[in-house]
Amino acid sequence: MWLRYPCRLCHVHPVEPLPPGLYIVATPIGNLGDLSTRARDVLARADLIAVEDSRVTGGLLHHLGLKRPMQPYHDHNADAVRPGLVARLGQEAVALVSDAGTPLISDPGYKLVREARAAGHAVVTIPGPCAAVAALTLAGLPTDRFLFLGFLPSKAGARATAIAEVSGVRATLVLYESGPRLAACLSALAHGLGDREAAVTREITKHFEEAVTGTLSTLATRYAGTGPPRGEIVVVVAPPGPPAPISPEDGDVALAEALTRLSAARAAGEVAKRLGLDRRLLYARALALKEPAQG
Known part of the structure; x- marks a missing residue:
């Protein structure tokens, strides 16, 4: 006989736990409908959620009908909190979220990722919204x-x-x-x-x-x-417009400066690479510039 409703035990434990590690979870930047199914699943199964502001993430979890332990992790406490989070990654699944969008974009999350990897823990990204x-x-x-x-x-x-x-x-x-x-x-x-x-x-x-x-x-x-x-x-x-064409005078100025430091051949090579000019012509010009002035 099929059960019409899940049993009490299934209701308490509806899903399998996540493997231990750090889960980088992107959250909506405005429209809550943008949260992916995978992101919701990870938030529901994580042992702990590292949050920028527990009030903001708490509102998102309430909207999703979830209750999960949260640990504040932000610019002001990151150095103090990070070692403890890294230590937990060997046995627990920790989800990292920001107030909105993708973690690590203009926040201190990259240090947590770096130290988690250095300690040999799994790091998984759940991509999504990014402003x-x-x-x-x-x-x-x-x-x-x-x-x-x-x-x-x-x-x-x-x-x-x-x-x-x-x-x-x-x-x-x-x-x-x-x-x-x-x-x-x-x-x-x-x-x-x-x-x-x-x-x-x-x-x-x-x-x-x-x-x-x-x-x-x-x-x-x-x-x-x-x-x-x-x-x-x-x-x-927008990016800058196309650069103005290099004039012979520009080449002479660059060559004159380079010749104070380098031989004619090396000066011509340096200026050719920097300005995109013909090296052979620059070398001939460098030799002319090095000739002593005729009285």
Whole structure:
């Protein structure tokens, strides 16, 4: 005779336990419907969930009808908590989650993964939502190469330095920002990168999801004239345009500098590699530059 309802024992233990190890679980960035079936299964079966904020993850677990032990793991306590988590991985399944999206993206999770691997424990990823990648799909900018910058520094000088470091990178830039800092960030990007095309994406996967596109200066003016936008914000910036062609004068300047350090042959090779010019022509020019001036 078939049982119409599960037995009491089956209700207490509905699933097999997970093998011990670290499980990196991506959670929704807004729409709870984006949680994968596999992610829910791992959360339901994990012995412990390492969380960024127990209130946030507790709300997700309540929505799923789950109750699991949680351990806060975030920037302020990671160094103290990490050894204990690693020690438990030999006997228990520990799921790592962030407040939203994929763990390790702009959070301290990578150190836990590194130490778990060094200790010989299994590490499994359960991929899913990621705000940076979702913003790329909305922005309408090149996606073949991109560089994720996380959050830029809040102080103007450090922010300008960080922007200068990536100004020549030939890839789409993706960064996170908060509403109150958005206008200043866009203005700094316009100043440091030039007036590139960009997009400000907000509330991704939620009811008021939007992607506002335009040049950096236009976007900076737009958000400076309104109150700080709400929600999680991702800024996407187009790569730089094609470089200006190298002139013979540029080659001479580079050669003259290189000749102060190198022989004519080595100077020609260095400049040819750096500027993409013909090495033989550069070598002939280097010899001419080295000739003593005729009286």
